Amino acid sequence: MMTTTASAGNKGTDVRSDCHIAIELMQGGGRVLNLNSKVERIFGHAIRTQIHAILDFYSVDHAKIDVEDSGALPLVIAARMEAVLRKLMRTDKEYLPEMLPQNREETRRDRHRFSRLYLPGNSPKLMLNAGIHYPDGIILDLEDSVAPDKKYEAAFLVRNALRAVDYYGAERMVRINQVPLGLNDIPFVAAHGVNLILVPKVEHPDQIRQVNEKIEEVRKTAGFSNQIWLMPIIESALGVVNAYAIATAATNVVAMAIGLEDYTADIGARRTNEAWESFYARTTVVNAARAAGIQPIDSVFSDVGDMEALANNVKASKSLGFDGMGCIHPRQIAVIHEHFAPDQTEIEKAKKIVLAFEEATRKGLGVVSLGTKMIDPPVVKRALKTIQLAVGRGKLDANWMEQAQQQA
Numbered sequence: 001m002m003t004t005t006a007s008a009g010n011k012g013t014d015v016r017s018d019c020h021i022a023i024e025l026m027q028g029g030g031r032v033l034n035l036n037s038k039v040e041r042i043f044g045h046a047i048r049t050q051i052h053a054i055l056d057f058y059s060v061d062h063a064k065i066d067v068e069d070s071g072a073l074p075l076v077i078a079a080r081m082e083a084v085l086r087k088l089m090r091t092d093k094e095y096l097p098e099m100l101p102q103n104r105e106e107t108r109r110d111r112h113r114f115s116r117l118y119l120p121g122n123s124p125k126l127m128l129n130a131g132i133h134y135p136d137g138i139i140l141d142l143e144d145s146v147a148p149d150k151k152y153e154a155a156f157l158v159r160n161a162l163r164a165v166d167y168y169g170a171e172r173m174v175r176i177n178q179v180p181l182g183l184n185d186i187p188f189v190a191a192h193g194v195n196l197i198l199v200p201k202v203e204h205p206d207q208i209r210q211v212n213e214k215i216e217e218v219r220k221t222a223g224f225s226n227q228i229w230l231m232p233i234i235e236s237a238l239g240v241v242n243a244y245a246i247a248t249a250a251t252n253v254v255a256m257a258i259g260l261e262d263y264t265a266d267i268g269a270r271r272t273n274e275a276w277e278s279f280y281a282r283t284t285v286v287n288a289a290r291a292a293g294i295q296p297i298d299s300v301f302s303d304v305g306d307m308e309a310l311a312n313n314v315k316a317s318k319s320l321g322f323d324g325m326g327c328i329h330p331r332q333i334a335v336i337h338e339h340f341a342p343d344q345t346e347i348e349k350a351k352k353i354v355l356a357f358e359e360a361t362r363k364g365l366g367v368v369s370l371g372t373k374m375i376d377p378p379v380v381k382r383a384l385k386t387i388q389l390a391v392g393r394g395k396l397d398a399n400w401m402e403q404a405q406q407q408a
Contacts, residue, residue: 205249
């Protein structure tokens with residue numbers, strides 16, 4: 001027998017920017033809407049109008065609707081309403097907010113991914129303004145940060161956030177649930193502006209192939225054309241053993257991350273700031289990623305109050321060859337950016353190498369040298385990347401070469 005009552009959302013004294021909606025379908029009596037809103041005086045009429053519009057969309061004529069509103073935006077109200085109604089009705093109809101033009105933009109394969117900020121997928125108060133902290137990427141998380149009984153309703157909220165929240169140029173990422181459960185998340189994100197999907201707890205390349213098969217299935221039915229990148233997360237001993245096979249499982253794998261909380265639990269070790277217990281795993285992931293031509297991304301640093309320890313962790317991560325790491329609090333972003341970006345010594349060395357390369361090219365020389373030392377092509381390539389990073393992070397003027405040549 002089909003249920004006639006369901007609910008979605010959060011309520012309580014500490015809840016902000018969210019709402020809790022409970023609906024009971026009835027055989028008659030029309031619609032009975034009970035709204036308790038913190039913003040009743042200003043937005044009460046608009047909220048009621050929106051709720052009735054959604055009920056019209058789903059052809060619900062008789063229902064009791066109880067709404068506890070804590071300042072939810074329309075995209076949140078719509079997500080909560082749709083989640084409840086689709087629990088109650090056999091329908092695939094989507095009540096979609098208009099997509100912002102900037103949320104249709106794709107991202108480059110090789111873009112900087114120094115920082116990626118995790119945002120719980122069922123907590124709108126944290127995701128709505130995340131872009132103002134300017135992380136390289138935002139992760140709308142459907143996995144560990146969402147309780148099992150909230151995962152379904154969180155998917156609607158994440159979908160609406162992908163479409164209607166401005167993240168100020170951050171790469172729009174979603175961490176789905178572990179495959180095969182995570183395959184159910186893909187229809188909620190693939191056609192709605194996601195740039196990159198993080199695939200957690202990957203142990204076999206076939207898990208990546210399953211994700212891509214599901215993306216293509218959704219692509220055919222939804223008719224979208226945007227490129228979707230993948231970032232598998234290695235979180236177990238078996239995943240480390242299979243790291244290279246996973247990194248090369250598909251051409252749209254652009255980065256591979258390591259998750260140290262689950263990895264250390266899997267090997268029976270305690271995670272420490274010194275991280276010797278994960279040294280082998282981290283270097284293995286870096287080596288596999290570099291061999292595959294993709295970006296190695298380090299784990300999150302869980303102590304959000306110790307910026308000095310974070311800085312040391314970032315320096316160690318960079319020294320191992322990682323290109324970035326995750327963060328769980330906005331205050332970590334600046335520290336991560338500062339220490340993953342080239343320092344002044346690195347910049348000056350790179351400038352000398354690039355200038356020597358330009359001089360050799362201008363003279364038609366087949367060999368590049370700096371003083372008495374020969375410079376191999378990989379060294380030049382690395383120097384060019386350092387210059388690109390320095391310019392991108394505002395540590396070096398984009399016209400530095402022209403200025404240097406004028407001073408020569």
